Amino acid sequence: MGKKPAPAAAPSKRPTSRPLIVLSGVLLGAIWGTVMWVIFELAGRDSGVRGWIYLVFTLAMMGGGVAAFFGLRESRAAKAAPPEAAPGRRGRKR
Numbered sequence: 816m817g818k819k820p821a822p823a824a825a826p827s828k829r830p831t832s833r834p835l836i837v838l839s840g841v842l843l844g845a846i847w848g849t850v851m852w853v854i855f856e857l858a859g860r861d862s863g864v865r866g867w868i869y870l871v872f873t874l875a876m877m878g879g880g881v882a883a884f885f886g887l888r889e890s891r892a893a894k895a896a897p898p899e900a901a902p903g904r905r906g907r908k909r
Contacts, residue, residue: 836886837879844878845871 848871855862855870862869 831886833883833886837883840882841875841879843882844875847878848872848874 849867851874852862852867852870855866860866
């Protein structure tokens, strides 16, 4: 049996921008705040628009903070790891 040809080098993946990660966390938090507000309204809590603004703002800021933390952690891990052991790669080197 002959040796398998070496696979072509994978194109380098451009890292995701941190502002995009944080904005996606803010957006997800705002959507979750709206969902929570609807649940509270259906449960009988009458908070109105002020309650909706409070929940959306609070959960959006929490989502942005969590996304910033985990985005920073992931970017540091990707910089520290050699390309063979980068997160997200499947299989093992043979």
